[in-house]
Each structure stands twice: as C-alpha cells, then as structure tokens.
Amino acid sequence: MARANTFDAIVVGSGMSGGWAAKELTERGLKTLVLERGRNLRHIVDYRTALQDPWQLPHYNRPSQQDRAAQPIQSTLYLYDQSTKQHFVNDLEHPYAQAQPFNWYRGSHVGGRSLMWARHVFRYSDLDFEANLREGTGVDWPIRYADIAPWYEHVERFIGASGENAGLPQLPDQVLQPAFEMNAFEKHIRSRFAAKFTDRKLICSATAVLSREHNGRGPCQGRNQCARGCPFSAYFSSNGVTLPAAAATGRLTLQPDSIVHSLIYDDSKRRVTGVRVIDARTKQTTEYSARVVFLCASTLGSTAILLNSRSSRFPNGLGNDSGVLGHYLMDHHNGGGAVGSFSQLSDRYYRGRRSTSMYIPRFRNVAHREKSFMRGYGYEVYTSRQNWTRGLESAGFGAAFKNEITRPGKWQVYMEGYGETLPYKDNRVWLDPDRPDPWGLPTINVSMSYRDNERRMSEQMMADAVEMLKAADVEEVSGFNRETVPGSVIHEMGTARMGRDPKTSVLDMHNQVHAVPNVFVTDGSCMVSSPTQNPSLTYMALTARASAYAVERLGKGEI
Structure with a gap:
C-alpha cells in the first residue's frame, strides 16, 4: 500500500464524535486521517446564509415544493427552511428503506449534525448506568458514572457550555x-x-x-440562527472547535467526499489493517491503512460499515460474534x-x-x-x-x-x-445487497416502533x-x-452496544470491538440504553476516553 495512504489512525466521520476523536488522537501524537462521506464545509466561510434576512432568501425563507420533493424526509424537520436546507442530504440521492416509518435526518458534510443540533449537554448519572441491571432489561452498562465523570469534565472545559x-x-x-x-x-x-x-x-x-x-x-x-452555522463560534461544532484543534497539531488529514465501503480485516493478525473508500464523485475505490480505526459515522452509518465488513471470520459483519449488531435501535x-x-x-x-x-x-x-x-x-x-x-x-x-x-x-x-425508550431486539437496522445505493453499497433498512x-x-x-x-x-x-415517528428526535442510538459479555454485545467498556482490538466505535451506536437526557455530551466523553485508552494501548504494543 502506498506510504501516502498510511496513517497511525483513521477516523470515519467528522461530526460530534469524529471531531473529538480527531482532536484527541492528533494531540496525543498520532498522524490521523479523517474520512467524511460528504462535501467540505469550511467554518464561517461556507455559512452563506448565516447573516441573511428572510427577504434576502428565496420564498421568504419558506421551503418550496421542489425542496420538499427532493428532501421529503429532511424537510419535515422543524428547523428546515431556505437558510438551512443545504445542511441536509438530498433524500433521493441518499436513499434508505423503512420497514416501519423512521425519519433519518442527515447532514452529509464536514461537521455533520454538529452544525444543526439543539446543543443540550447533560450528564448521565448512575440512575441511568445502572437501570438495565436493576430492572433486568437489555444488558448492563459496562461502565458507571465514576468511569466517565472525568471525561465529562474534560469535554465541558474544552467546548464551553452555559447553564x-x-x-x-x-x-x-x-x-x-x-x-x-x-x-x-x-x-x-x-x-x-x-x-x-x-x-x-x-x-x-x-x-x-x-x-x-x-x-x-x-x-x-x-x-437564534444556529442551524445556519455560527460565524461567532458561539456554539460547539466540529467545524468551529475540535477539527481546528486537530489541524493545529499538524497531524490531521481531512478528506471529504470519501465514502467508507468497509474495514479490511486480516485474519492472521486478528486486526483491521485499513479501510476501503469510495470517492463520492468519481466512484473510484482506494484503500488506506492505519494501526487503529475509530468509527464515528453516526449510529446507522457506523453499523452499516460494520455489517458490510464481512469476511470468512466475520460472515455477518465485523465483530458480530454475538449476533446483536444492528439490533436494539433506540430513539427518544x-x-x-x-x-x-x-x-x-x-x-x-x-x-x-x-x-x-x-x-x-x-x-x-x-x-x-x-x-x-x-x-x-x-x-x-x-x-x-x-x-x-x-x-x-x-x-x-x-x-x-x-x-x-x-x-x-x-x-x-x-x-x-x-x-427514554427501552432497548428492544427487533428494533433494528440491516443491509439489503439487492438494492444498491448510487455508490454500489447495500441499502440500509430500518425498522423501529x-x-x-x-x-x-x-x-x-x-x-x-x-x-x-x-x-x-x-x-x-x-x-x-401526539404520535411520534421514530427518528424524529434525532437521537438514534444503539445497534452496536457496549457490554461486559462478548456473547451479548459488540463493544467492551472502552468502546473497543471485543474480537478486533484496534477498532473503536464511539458514536451513538455504542449506547446500551437511552437515558432521558440528550446524549451528545456522552458521545463526546466516551470518544475522548476511548481515544486516550487506544493511544495508551498502542504505546504498549497491545493493539
């Protein structure tokens, strides 16, 4: 493999958790490639509607019938209008299947949904981490509040939050x-x-x-125009905060328009050696290698990559010895x-x-x-x-x-x-290889109620x-x-859950794939339950914690 395509770490996704992985890994000395499936979106420079008034926007900022036809799912979101529509995918170009109704809101660009989130950042408590064990639901979280509390503080001190x-x-x-x-x-x-x-x-x-x-x-x-992108950097986004911090180290390579097809598993090493990437524009495939891989492509995105990473060792998806990969989808x-x-x-x-x-x-x-x-x-x-x-x-x-x-x-x-929504096994996602998307990847199917x-x-x-x-x-x-369509709260989580037992979970207490120690998954897919509070702060804290652990283990030659 060409040396130019070789890195210490690869991070898939540049949003909430991906930005944090990039920051922590580069600041800890790793040459890191961040792969983003969508276009480049530069902080401030590309917030083209941020300072426009309604009368400067088409249709006085109201969505048109053409907008709704191209974005039938995205345009149902409360903050969708002429000033924000560029931050959401074209549903016709990015299809997915709904076995039961599920609204999947997506931002396919650098920063992902960290540009459009509601920005609530609450901690979880042991009332949350102990609930599954206490009530006999799902599996037990492999961590407790004491394990993550220092990382909550680490994140809060860097991102800045009021309240x-x-x-x-x-x-x-x-x-x-x-x-x-x-x-x-x-x-x-x-x-x-x-x-x-x-x-x-x-x-x-x-x-x-x-x-x-x-x-x-x-x-x-x-x-209160946050979803347009904040030119004052007053709210946290990957674009405005973590990615610039990673870039300042000189160890970051950010590559937009890069759709990850799958992870490359070497059975003799029992490790992933790299990733296969499809260029979003040319549809050409390139392979990149790294010592460690962080999946931060969003709950459904990361799970789809794992499911599509099949080999003789993992015929049902990378790390899926338990058979629970894709199951236990949750949303508030x-x-x-x-x-x-x-x-x-x-x-x-x-x-x-x-x-x-x-x-x-x-x-x-x-x-x-x-x-x-x-x-x-x-x-x-x-x-x-x-x-x-x-x-x-x-x-x-x-x-x-x-x-x-x-x-x-x-x-x-x-x-x-x-x-909170309880974890139900038949709330799930899976892939349909008979229905390829525009890049030849199997279509994601979602079923949740x-x-x-x-x-x-x-x-x-x-x-x-x-x-x-x-x-x-x-x-x-x-x-x-009122009746709520799953996905509408935009807190989809689960499907590659953490756990104490490899027989009932995909990841261990450090967000490490049980059977593949150099792969970490730190976005919403790792969640074991869906506590009442908004989850993004926990994603960020888990990512920072896993990054520190990964670098430590790399240094000891253990992964």
Missing part, C-alpha cells in the same frame, strides 16, 4: 458558564414550582452555547406535553432571541417506582410573547387592529417531554405537563399526546 446545575443526583453537576437569564414568565413559573412541588424544578438548560468568550470564541449574539420519544398562555406580566419583555431553553429534570422513577412504566422523562420548556402573526387567523382589520398586532401579545409556553412502555409514559408526560402549567397559574392550558 445551571440543578443540584440533583439524577442530573450531575457540570462545569458551566453562567446561564442566560430567565425571562419574567420563566421566573414566575419557577417560583410557582418551588412553592408547589418538592420533586420538580425549572432550570436553565445546560447548552453548548457560550454566554461569555471562551478560548478565542465569541459569546452568543442572541440571534417526545409526543407528550402541554401548551398555555399567560395574560399577566404584560409590561415585561426580553431582549434578543435566546438560543437556549429551560429544562425540567426527570422526576419519575427516581425516588419511587411507577407502576405503569419504567424509566423517565424530562421536559424542554420554551416561552415567548405572541407577535404580529397572531393576527393571521383573525377577521380584524383597520387601524385599531393594526395597532394591536404591532404590540406584543400574551405570554405563551410550550412544554415538551423527552422520554415504540411500545406499551413508551405509550404509557407519554400519557403521563402529558398529564404531568398539564398539572405543572396549571400549578403555575398558566391560562388556556391544553395537553397533547
């Missing part, structure tokens, strides 16, 4: 910059909660958005919640468009076990004043009507629960949301319990 520590054992304290100030309505809700509940708190979310300067990055400007569900309005505090307003939210940490199945469902949920809470658009459905006209809608309307609140535990939880989500808003004297309270 408020709740002081609750189920939501461990973090290293945070000062939170963005609550508005008057949120302060009112918070005070009413404190007076009426002993187990429920409204706090400022821990969010990877800077409230002050950090490592040369500017603070948030209150524009967010169907239950409530809305309401508030006519008081009409003389209070707020400045800017804060890009963070409020949060109600989990309180179910914490101190007492519920009879109707396992696990729990938290809530994201969003408040604002009604604006002129409230007049769109009104029959009013004339000067008095125009004068009224130019003034802020009532306060309004939207409270949405995010609940929510079950009775999630449905009962969602009903309680709605009931609790209604109860809390009414306790806060909110008016016109209305609960909702």
